[in-house]
Amino acid sequence: MPKLASLRSSILVLAPHVAGAESVANPRSTSMDGILVVDKPIGPTSHDVVAAVRRALRQKKVGHTGTLDPNATGVLPLVIGQATKIARFFSGGRKAYDAVVRLGITTTTLDAVGDVVEERPVDVDRDRVESVVRQFEGEIEQLPPMYSAKKVDGKRLYELARKGVEVEREAKRVTIHRIELVSFEAPDLQIRVECSPGTYVRVLAEDIGKTLGCGAHLHALRRTFVEPFSIERCVSLETIENDPERATQSLVPMGEALSHFASVKLPRDLARMVGSGHQLTVSDLLSLDVPEFEPESVVVLARDSGELLAVAKAEIASSALGSHRRDHRAIKTERVFSSSS
Numbered sequence: 001m002p003k004l005a006s007l008r009s010s011i012l013v014l015a016p017h018v019a020g021a022e023s024v025a026n027p028r029s030t031s032m033d034g035i036l037v038v039d040k041p042i043g044p045t046s047h048d049v050v051a052a053v054r055r056a057l058r059q060k061k062v063g064h065t066g067t068l069d070p071n072a073t074g075v076l077p078l079v080i081g082q083a084t085k086i087a088r089f090f091s092g093g094r095k096a097y098d099a100v101v102r103l104g105i106t107t108t109t110l111d112a113v114g115d116v117v118e119e120r121p122v123d124v125d126r127d128r129v130e131s132v133v134r135q136f137e138g139e140i141e142q143l144p145p146m147y148s149a150k151k152v153d154g155k156r157l158y159e160l161a162r163k164g165v166e167v168e169r170e171a172k173r174v175t176i177h178r179i180e181l182v183s184f185e186a187p188d189l190q191i192r193v194e195c196s197p198g199t200y201v202r203v204l205a206e207d208i209g210k211t212l213g214c215g216a217h218l219h220a221l222r223r224t225f226v227e228p229f230s231i232e233r234c235v236s237l238e239t240i241e242n243d244p245e246r247a248t249q250s251l252v253p254m255g256e257a258l259s260h261f262a263s264v265k266l267p268r269d270l271a272r273m274v275g276s277g278h279q280l281t282v283s284d285l286l287s288l289d290v291p292e293f294e295p296e297s298v299v300v301l302a303r304d305s306g307e308l309l310a311v312a313k314a315e316i317a318s319s320a321l322g323s324h325r326r327d328h329r330a331i332k333t334e335r336v337f338s339s340s341s
Helices: 004-012 046-057 081-090 126-134 157-162 201-212 237-242 244-248 268-275 282-286 318-323
Strands: 034-040 062-064 073-080 095-103 105-107 116-119 138-142 172-185 188-195 216-226 262-265 298-302 308-314 331-336
Touching: 034 046, 034 081, 034 237, 046 062, 046 073, 046 237, 046 244, 062 081, 073 081, 081 308, 095 201, 126 172, 126 188, 126 201, 138 201, 188 201, 201 216, 237 244, 268 308, 268 331, 282 318, 298 331
Parallel strands: 073 216, 105 216, 262 298
Antiparallel strands: 034 073, 062 073, 095 188, 095 216, 105 116, 138 172, 172 188, 298 308, 308 331
16 A cells, blocks of 8 residues: 555556547548546546547537546546447446545645635544444435536535535535545555445535544545446546547547446337337337346337347336336436447
8 A cells, every 4th residue: 555645646647558449531531439448647627638539530510428536536427429428327236435634724626726715633543433424324415516517506615615606505416326445544544435426525524524533634536436437447638639640549439438338139120110219118128138227217218130229218226127018108218329230
C-alpha cells in the first residue's frame, strides 16, 4: 500500500491500460457507434472531454452518461453515434470511487479547490476512524452541496454559490453499498466506496469529518467504476488525441455495453414487427425464452442473430406474465436500432 503522501498522485495518475474491443474503421472517414470509456485526467470538465474526443475522432455525435468533477479523475463513459440514444440507460447503475479524505480542514466547496473555512486539530486513531467510516454503509441522507450542478428553480447551485447566495436544498436518500477504509495516516485517510448514482463523495467526506469532530474535505477522487465499465476498460485522453486509430480499437459495441441488462432474443418475423413499431405483448413473450425482469427494468431486444434490435422498459414482471391478459403490453420499446447488415 503506498504511503499517504503519495496517494494523491497515485489516485490522479492516468491508467495506461487499453482493453481491446472490435476493430473500428478509420475514425476520420467513418461514423462510429459505441461507447468509449475515457480515463478523465484532472482539470478538464466532462464537457471539455466530450469536445476533445469529438475533435480527435471527427465525430459529430458524442456525449457522456454523467458528469465527473473537473478535480476528479477516472471512468467517464462517452457515447458515440447511435449510442447517444442509450446514454440514459446507464445513469442508474452503481459507481465506485477511491478517495482521499483530509481531516482537520473544511472548505467552501467541500474539496481541495475551495477556500479554507476552518482548521481543527486531528486527534483520532485508526480504530475510531474505521468505526465512523462503517457507520455510513447502507442507506443515508445527503444534502446536495451548494457547489454542485444540481438545479434549484432552474438555476445551477454552483452559479448561485459563486454569487454568495445559499438556498434551501432538499436532502436526498442514497445508498452506500460498500465502504472500506484502505489506509489512515493522519491527517489523511483513503476510502474505497461503492454507491448508488447521485451520491456526493464530497458530502460523504464532510460528514465523516463532522462525525469525527475535526471536520474534513475531499482531497482527491478517482472514479474506478461506472456500471458496467471498470477503470481497466479505460483509454487515456492523451491516447485519444495523439493516436485516434488506436483509441477506436477500445470502442465498446452497444450490444456489449448493454449485456448486463436482461435480454430477449426475437425470431425474425417478430423482430421485423418491433422494428416497424409493434409493442411486445404478454402473448408475444409467453412464446419466447424470457429472463427474469421487474417492472421499469431495462430489457434489451435482440435479433435472432444476436444483433442489437432495441432497448425497452418492462411494464410488468416476467413472473407475472401468466396473470395478465394476453393482449396486454408487456414491454414498451424505447429505442430501435437499424441493422448493420
